[in-house]
Amino acid sequence: MKIFRMFRFILSLLLFCTSFGLMSQSLNLMPLPADIELGRGQFKIEQNFEIGFVSATDRLFGYATRFLRRLDGKTGEFFTQNQLGNNDDNENASLFIRIQREGLIELYEDESYELDITSEAVNLVAVTDIGAMRGLETLLQLVESDVNGYYFPVVKIRDEPRFPWRGLLIDFGRHWIPLDVVKRNIDGMALVKMNVLHMHLTEDQGFRIESLRYPKLHELGSNGKYFTQEEIRHLIGYAGDRGIRIVPEFDLPGHTTSWFVGYPGLASAPGPYQIETDFGVQDPTMDPTKESTYRFLENFFDEMTSLFPDEYVHIGGDENNGNQWDSNVEIQKFMRDNGFIDNHELQRDFNSRLLEILEDRGKKMMGWDEIFQPGISTDIMIQSWRGRSAMIESAQMGHKTILSNGYYIDLMQPASFHYQNDPIPADTPLSSREQSNILGGEAAMWTEIVSEETIDSRIWPRTAAIAERLWSPPDVTDVDDMYNRLKVISVALEDVGLMHEKNVNMMLRRLVGSDDITVLKTLVDVIEPLEGYARHGKIDFQTYTPLTRLADAAKPEASVAREFQLLVDSFASGNSDVIQDIKDHLLKWVENHRQFKEVVENAPIIKESEKLSLDLSNISKVGLQALSKTVKHSEDWKQKANRVLDSAKTPHMECELKVVDSIRKLVEFSK
């Protein structure tokens, strides 16, 4: 019942939206296309739905076949086409796909498309097959239904991306993320039109790629958890079939402990080395003063640059604390001999050598913003992570630049935060020429406290909001509308196998050791893991620390907390229709704690969370008092209420309650 009341509430909210907002809501597209012209009428999706190609590529046949299976999976229609191929040029098709040429899996490739849906037919036209893939994703998101069945609305869409580099970084070093997880995330990226998978392949905690030239790298540096070269080739093909580039990162000269387990001679201090299990900035750093280091890197990059076809290679360059350099007499002598006044200059020299090595092999180099120093070649691309200023400066200096600051999805910030982080906002200090150096951005999925079980819920659905920021026009900025569409896209993302939703409940079942998770779920729906690096401050995480506890199961964004906040905001703006809904939530939370105590008895692992449940119960009672007509809302009562709320606002262990501010609002509005 409550669900339907909520639904009606959302509907009534929508009535206040602009016509564009209303349209995009009804269309549920993400990212929103550049140009939509909504008509009247429907193209009905029925059993006779067929795809015909005017021209195509093998990978487009494959993509369209998967499209067909997702469409019949969604609608239940028994289409007659199986595997699409050269025979499918049928004139009687309902969906015609026409492209001019095969796209290149390269930066700046054309991804535009036009979609023209009438009640009779669907026409998808694009320059490249990649553009057609982007259009097919839009088309799938256009599926609507009414009592008569499923249909596409009559609409004309012209679309192209705002930025050419729309990436997702996955850190395979700190926690191992297996092949099938990567593949479903590539499908998720394609669904929201992202086009670069940045593979952070080497770290202190693991060397995650097979090297035939230097096999001790992966044999001794990975605990057996690495991609074979065949798997990498498979991934590159898989991503390419979806119009997605793969850019590898080999982080140098710091973050290199795992290299030194097999090859201690590369380090700036004597070994032996062990694979690091702790996190944070570590001392081990490559020795940039030995010619043998460069011979090793030349051979290594010979191998890796022929394995990875992309033009770009990322060399990291971040977080070198310089300790090993400072305490190495020979390195100090080298610096004096060469007139390097500090470690930055030494690292700049190292980077110049790397640039030469990569350019000799036909590659472009990129690195984190630490490598942006006076005097470095503008041929180097900069990825900004420490702040926006590095992005601005480097673009001004003529470097190609992408933004990751503000897109660190391991920090558990809300989608709205990332969404509002525009690389080129209206007030950018950059000239239009400088702006052209900003290629886009990358969501960064660092994995210190992320496992293969939790990674999907840390990436999705929030990354879809980042994808929209990087694809859609800059004036697409309505946060509420984004959240409404994000809810729908989150369900669609499950279609390609993503587990952001289903792994949460699985983890709750493991926590309580039973398939009945009702009580724990009620709590989890209103808590979030701590933002930023706060969890690291509470716990000494190692690579093998269990990531199965409540803070790991909790989603980065507590959806019920957000729904409750919308209700309270509506109430605060004078809508008294929502009072019963608010009360229902509060009563449920009060009641939940009674049962929570019983659940905890059989699940010691969640014992610590009893305080969260108690706090939730206590503040819910406060909320009910605030809404009560019989309680006197004296100053004294308000002070007491605020003390309860203050106490509940304090993060407990690694989680925080996300309904405290909403209930405080109820207290403020109590008369």
Next chain:
Amino acid sequence: MKIFRMFRFILSLLLFCTSFGLMSQSLNLMPLPADIELGRGQFKIEQNFEIGFVSATDRLFGYATRFLRRLDGKTGEFFTQNQLGNNDDNENASLFIRIQREGLIELYEDESYELDITSEAVNLVAVTDIGAMRGLETLLQLVESDVNGYYFPVVKIRDEPRFPWRGLLIDFGRHWIPLDVVKRNIDGMALVKMNVLHMHLTEDQGFRIESLRYPKLHELGSNGKYFTQEEIRHLIGYAGDRGIRIVPEFDLPGHTTSWFVGYPGLASAPGPYQIETDFGVQDPTMDPTKESTYRFLENFFDEMTSLFPDEYVHIGGDENNGNQWDSNVEIQKFMRDNGFIDNHELQRDFNSRLLEILEDRGKKMMGWDEIFQPGISTDIMIQSWRGRSAMIESAQMGHKTILSNGYYIDLMQPASFHYQNDPIPADTPLSSREQSNILGGEAAMWTEIVSEETIDSRIWPRTAAIAERLWSPPDVTDVDDMYNRLKVISVALEDVGLMHEKNVNMMLRRLVGSDDITVLKTLVDVIEPLEGYARHGKIDFQTYTPLTRLADAAKPEASVAREFQLLVDSFASGNSDVIQDIKDHLLKWVENHRQFKEVVENAPIIKESEKLSLDLSNISKVGLQALSKTVKHSEDWKQKANRVLDSAKTPHMECELKVVDSIRKLVEFSK
């Protein structure tokens, strides 16, 4: 609330159980060990838990490391050991593992183990590392908790399997099942101590393995969906690391359409051939009269017998309808020339040639019970599927034999059915010498209407009951006790990544296009897909028919229906405490239909299920009337009630309601 009442009810049921039943319930082991001696006290699982090895193998180090991660994942304890290895011979360990030697991944290998848990230490002793793996699974299942934390109970267990062949067949031909799905199912098998993965690799609908010798087999016969030989080697290693054999099946001479797409000359009728998309018995059959066929098979088996290390190769041999042989003049002449009076004799001749080919390559041959004919070599092992009589006869004739009849998990029968299907029941007609020919059995997961999304829910948890039948002593037969333990094991099976539970909710979200599935879930929890081959009769399934509809989402066994049945049984036996629980269910089902109508409006794909929901509502009203003290339970009322029940008992489309009989019982017991 209801949950806790249910819980109390189950507890009270348990009070009636035998002490053995009670013990096994509290231990939640599956399969139940051969011998358990439960003591008093606990071994507490705390942060200082460590594993030490007296002797071990590399794969046992790996297994124990995964054990440690599952144990800390379950308990949340921050153990200090990371990757286990030769250094872990520490005397201060809490768990000591001692083995005599590395086990062979072969039939009849020793899998026994002894587990001795005191309040001070855990000792696991086994002849082979495979036995130790089996013991580690038992140990993980022994984890219990109380308010003070997690512990192992003090217990002594001696355990060994009843049958040496405890298999799971997966049909990769009819629907493609990818590598990662296989791997998590291998982990599930290990969890319940199964030891043979039977890979049905070739079918009319697909040739699923790379052949380097005859590449057109997989290139033209699979639509690109096949295992590379590297993947097969990886799987064999993965299974072997868990003490599991892989037995490949190449189904011959029928079920071979996909071979003929690339090599039509092998067939008994001229081509060209296309990959079959329909199911059932097809005509295309290999030509057993041409020497070129045998030269092909010799080369093919040269390749495959060196790829697969197992002693056994399965050659299928089932469902040859003989049509192609009957209409081929040359084959008819060959038969006359050789004095074969029917196709059976021709196929027997073919099988003899296959046996020779395989024996020349050091392999043993097995096949489906069709190949069991008078005069075949007793060196051939028989897998019985059509009935139990073939198993009995073949064992009597001296063939090694395994049972699959009664273990066809694609037929959607309840776990209890499979559980009661003992290969050697007390009343077996077999002598003890003949009994030794019965090696065990195999659950068979045929995939006509099973996709990679639904396969886990079709295999698990029911297959755990089959695993127990094949491992545990023959007197372990308590069905209720089995179900109680199955519920717990089902949650544990999720730990290794199985999706039998989580994919159900995902599919419901796709059906309703929203993350709110409450209403649909209430219905799905009491329906099941039709048993046997009934769904095939309703729908003309093709390989590409969407398997995303309600019947695909519904589990083979509706757990809420079973809980309801237990309540009604208890009520019928005089327990009036359960009346309110029964009424709560009935009221919920009546109410659910009101909301169901609204849900269906936005989800045309489930429109057909509205009748099921209406029926559920109608019979629930009948149930409420039966319990009502104000309704007069006249003969007339009873007749009307039974008409409503009869109507709801009729399967609707591809599903059936599973609470009809329970509600009928309420009507019968109404006074």
